[in-house]
Amino acid sequence: MNRKKRIVLLAALFLLTSAAAAYALRGEIVEVALYRSARMVNGVPAGWKIMRHSGTPVIRLEKFGDAYYVRLASDSRSGFGLEKEVSVDLKEYPYLNWTWTATRLPRGGDVRKSATDDQALQIYVVLPSTGFPETLNYPILTYVWDNEAPKGLITKSPKPLMKKIRYVVVRNKTDRLGTWYTEKRNVYEDFRKVFRDVDGGEPRGATHGLRFYINSQNTKSQAEGYIGEVYFSKS
Template identity: 45%
Template sequence: MSKEVKVDVKRYPLLQWRWKVVTLPRGGDSRKKEADDQGGQIYVTFPRFPSAVRSRVIGYVWDTTAPAGTIVKSEKTGTVTYVIVRSGDAETGRWLTETRNVYEDYKRIYGEEPGEEVGAVSVAIDSNDTHSAAEAFIGEILFRKP
């Protein structure tokens, strides 16, 4: 599910959201193409022309296996870089609030300041590569000042 937005992350760098992951995909691992499944995903898209091939997408994910804090480029989709926010099932079944500084994450990932506004925010779950199941609930998502 995706929502078009226009957000200047220099002015509103903090992305905050609530989520509750109930089921993680068995064996999911963002670092491996054949197991690239996550229990919860929040994607922030920075569109660039032509957007289909040049957009930059940061995916904040709850992974089954990859350690929290890991930053890894998707092996399946060249425009997506994952930031592993949570890992494993220790906190599943509970509503949690997360906050990320998208501006700082962008600079860390791409080595430069964002030259464009955020154009979309998307939410998803993924379990097709592991042929398992995933379930998550996503609450309020907002950008704010520090």
């Protein structure tokens, strides 16, 4: 990342962090990821757990000025994630806000095909399980930075046992690598639209957790991305 991009990154994350901190004091937001230091516990940011799928995870907390962000990188054999238990009433705090940038996309990654289902960045919102076995029945709404799939695409996971994982493609290869984007999604409305076939699109309760994920093992390539602050808000 060159010096100019670092300066822009610092400014963007500093402004977002300052504003979010003020809103948090007024009860307007629920913080999910606000890194106040580079402290890692057992190789992950404090308060998070690692989800190992394959290969060796590369997770770093990096700092520019007063702002921290998490860096995830995967190689031709790796897919992994970070998970945090987060209980949020989506009717009260329907909006998910975050900043992210991808610096390397998995070659040919395409969320529509099982053989190429690799993404540089995925943000999972996990809702309460709707059946048995519990582990296969968590409705998961996933916002992804894909490579080949078109922006705005809404689709189910291409893997047969993961049909309750639904994807919304937010960014893809048409977006500039290394550029930071600030996103805001109405998760409650997205869930109602995407999961109309599950309880009529109505969540069974508060969120179960939030996950960050990266993988490139299917395409035997590499991926890298960064995620800044993440929080739920009322508006």
